[in-house]
Amino acid sequence: MSITTRFAPSPTGYLHIGGARTALFSWLYARKHGGSFILRIEDTDLERSTQESVNAILEGMTWLGLEYDQGPFYQTHHFDRYKEIIRQLLDQGDAYYCYCTKEELESMRAEQMANKEKPRYNGKCRDLKEHPQGRERVVRFKNPTEGVVTIPDLVKGEIVVANKELDDLIIARADGSPTYNLTVVVDDMDMKVTHVIRGDDHINNTPRQMNILQALGAPVPHYAHLPMILGSDGARLSKRHGAVSVMQFRDDGYLPEALLNYLVRLGWSYGDQEIFSIDEMVEYFRLEDVNVSASTFNTEKLLWLNHQYIMNSDPAHVARHLSWHIGQLGIDPSEGPALMDMVLAQRERCKTLVDMAAAGQYFYIDFDHYDEKAVKKNFTQGSGEVLAKLYDRFAEVTSWEGDVLHQIVAKLAEDLGLGMGKVAQPLRVAVLGTSVSPGIDITLKLLGREKTLSRIRRAIEFIKNLN
Template sequence: MTIKTRFAPSPTGYLHVGGARTALYSWLYAQANQGEFVLRIEDTDIERSTQEAIDAIMEGMSWLGLEWNEGPYYQTKRFDRYKELIQQLVDEGKAYRCYCTPEELEAMREAQMAKGESARYTGIWRDRTDYPEDKPYVIRFKNPQTGSVVFDDQIRGNIEFQNTELDDLIILRSDGSPTYNFCVVVDDWDMGITHVVRGEDHINNTPRQINILKALGAPIPVYAHVSMILGDDGAKLSKRHGAVGVMQYRDDGYLPEALLNYLVRLGWSHGDQEIFSVDEMKELFTLDAINKAASAFNTEKLNWLNQHYIKTSDPEHVASYLEWHMQDQNIDASTGPALSEVVTALSERAKTLKELAASSRYFYEDYSEFDANAAKKHLRPVAKEPLVLVQQKLSNIDDWSNAEVLHQAIQDTAEELELGMGKVGMPLRVAITGAGQSPSLDITLKMIGKARSVERISKALDFIANREANG
């Protein structure tokens, strides 16, 4: 049997981290078992479904690398199939028309609640055939009235529902549109889905769907219900905790592999291992290793993972994602060093690609002013002599590509003036970057280039002269 899983989002918003984790688990289970992964767009909520949301879901999936083998399928394009099977159930006496008005249903609920009973449809039209003419109706599924539904959840173990707890579900609305629970059942059957991985909020739907599958004579897939994700404060994850669309994590400077690694560990484990390549995830992932307890989102942990991947990944690979941030921050990367060099130079200091791009600006464009604190501390009259001498030595270097030669020029300046390296290095760093932090000076000089470096030292000397003139 070929394992076949699916991710079936409703396109009423962006792909959020909870959905992305469900998609990842579903995708990984297929990958781990040489199976197939289906993308299905459950767009039966026509009023709330949008093309923008569909595009955002697929963009998020593609950015994460969760490529699907089949799809995307759209439920709105399968209405004829659903209606055909609904009519079959009616013809077989397994579904029926219900003519209850909204007012009658409300009165039914109020009467039950007044008696302390749970509010549910009573089945008043279940066995009637005295159908009125020209009156709107829905079609309800005849749920069994005895026995129970038992299924072995791959995460939670054995789960049982008594059929007496389930009322007769509407499967076709009065406007002729099929409902979610019926469409899901037919899709999983038609698409050959063997394993359904989804959120725990669907547990109550599962017995209803199993009963419909049995009525259709369809096979029952294996179910695995994943727990919700909580914020650091224990509350349900929301925008307040940063529960935004997946592409926001791209915008905020995260690498997709860092987010994948974080999400896979948000409820699943393999011993004490924290870092997982995608290949390792595929090899090691199992459904029964998913924790049934809720998981808490921890941004600090995600930042730690992201910095790990920025530091340890191939700089060319990281640079391919950094390019988007350079463009987003209007930094023309064609006017300076290769982005892979920037990644190598700055990766130790940056938790995100957004930070990395922002801190690389001085490699590509001249700064408009010095950082006030750095200039006040390091661009003082006492720095004039070392800056003049080091500028002279740097100007005489022809092979600017050799960082060791650049380092030697700085060291020679310190020795000639009998100064510590910091007395030369810190004013020089502020001069060429405009601020007080950068990678090692020889690498920084090499990447900025000779003409820019010499010119910026002159700018720093002018700043010192103005400072002297103004007392």
């Protein structure tokens, strides 16, 4: 059997973390089994769907690297097909017109609730012989009233639902537009989807969709319902828990591989292994190993994982992503040291690319002020003379290499009878405006000869004015 999975978001907002995990699990399953992964945009909610949301979903999928084999397909392009299926169900007696008004439905539900019954449509129009004229009508699916629907869920195990618990759901609105449970069934059938992997908030929809598929004589796909993701307070993950948009994590300086690695571990495990390459995810992933219980989103764990990726990934790959963050600061990354060198210099201390860009920005542009605490601690009596001597020695250097520059700093400290910090720290503040940076040899190498000399001159003048 050829495996086909799909990710089918509604374009009513950004690509959120829960959707990204669903997409990842569907993508992994297709890749593991040599199958096809489909991206389908379920945009039939015309009032809430926007092109901006479509763009956000596509941008998120691209950033994560979850390439799709087919699509994106748009449900709004298939309305004629949905109408054809609705007509087929009506003709074969598996659907009917319902003329109940909103007031009648509300009265029906109120009476059921007063009798402590489950509110549902009572089938009033199910066997109408005469059809009222001039009244709005919807189309309802004639759900079986006997027997059960058995869902052999690949994550949760067997789920059994009695048909008498399911009412006759609306499959076409009064204006003729199809509803979600009809469109998803038709698309899964036409696209030959074999495995539907989605959040467990869809479990209530699954038996209804299975009944429609059986009425159409279509194969029923395998279903796998993923447990929800919770915030740290135990509530379902939402906007109030912070960054839940995939692209917000890009903006916050995370690498896509780190986020994917974190998402795959939200509900799935392979022994005690924490860090997985994409190839390892594909090799080891099994739906049967997905946990049944909900997972809790832990930002600290994600931050730790991101730091591991920054430290251990190919520096050139990290540099490609860092370039965007440097650009967000209004800096042209070509006007300074190579970004790969910046990554190598900063990766031990920076947990995000935002941190790295902020820490490295003054290698590219001049700073407009010195850190006050750094000045108070390091621009003390005699520091101006130290910087002047460093300037003279650096000015004579013909080979601007880290080991050469380090020796100059160390030799001056020795000549003056000072500790290395008494020379290196004023120099660091002079050239970067702060007392925190990579090793002084790396700092000077990245900064380059002209910027180093210019900033030392500036610091000497600044110190004179302090006194």
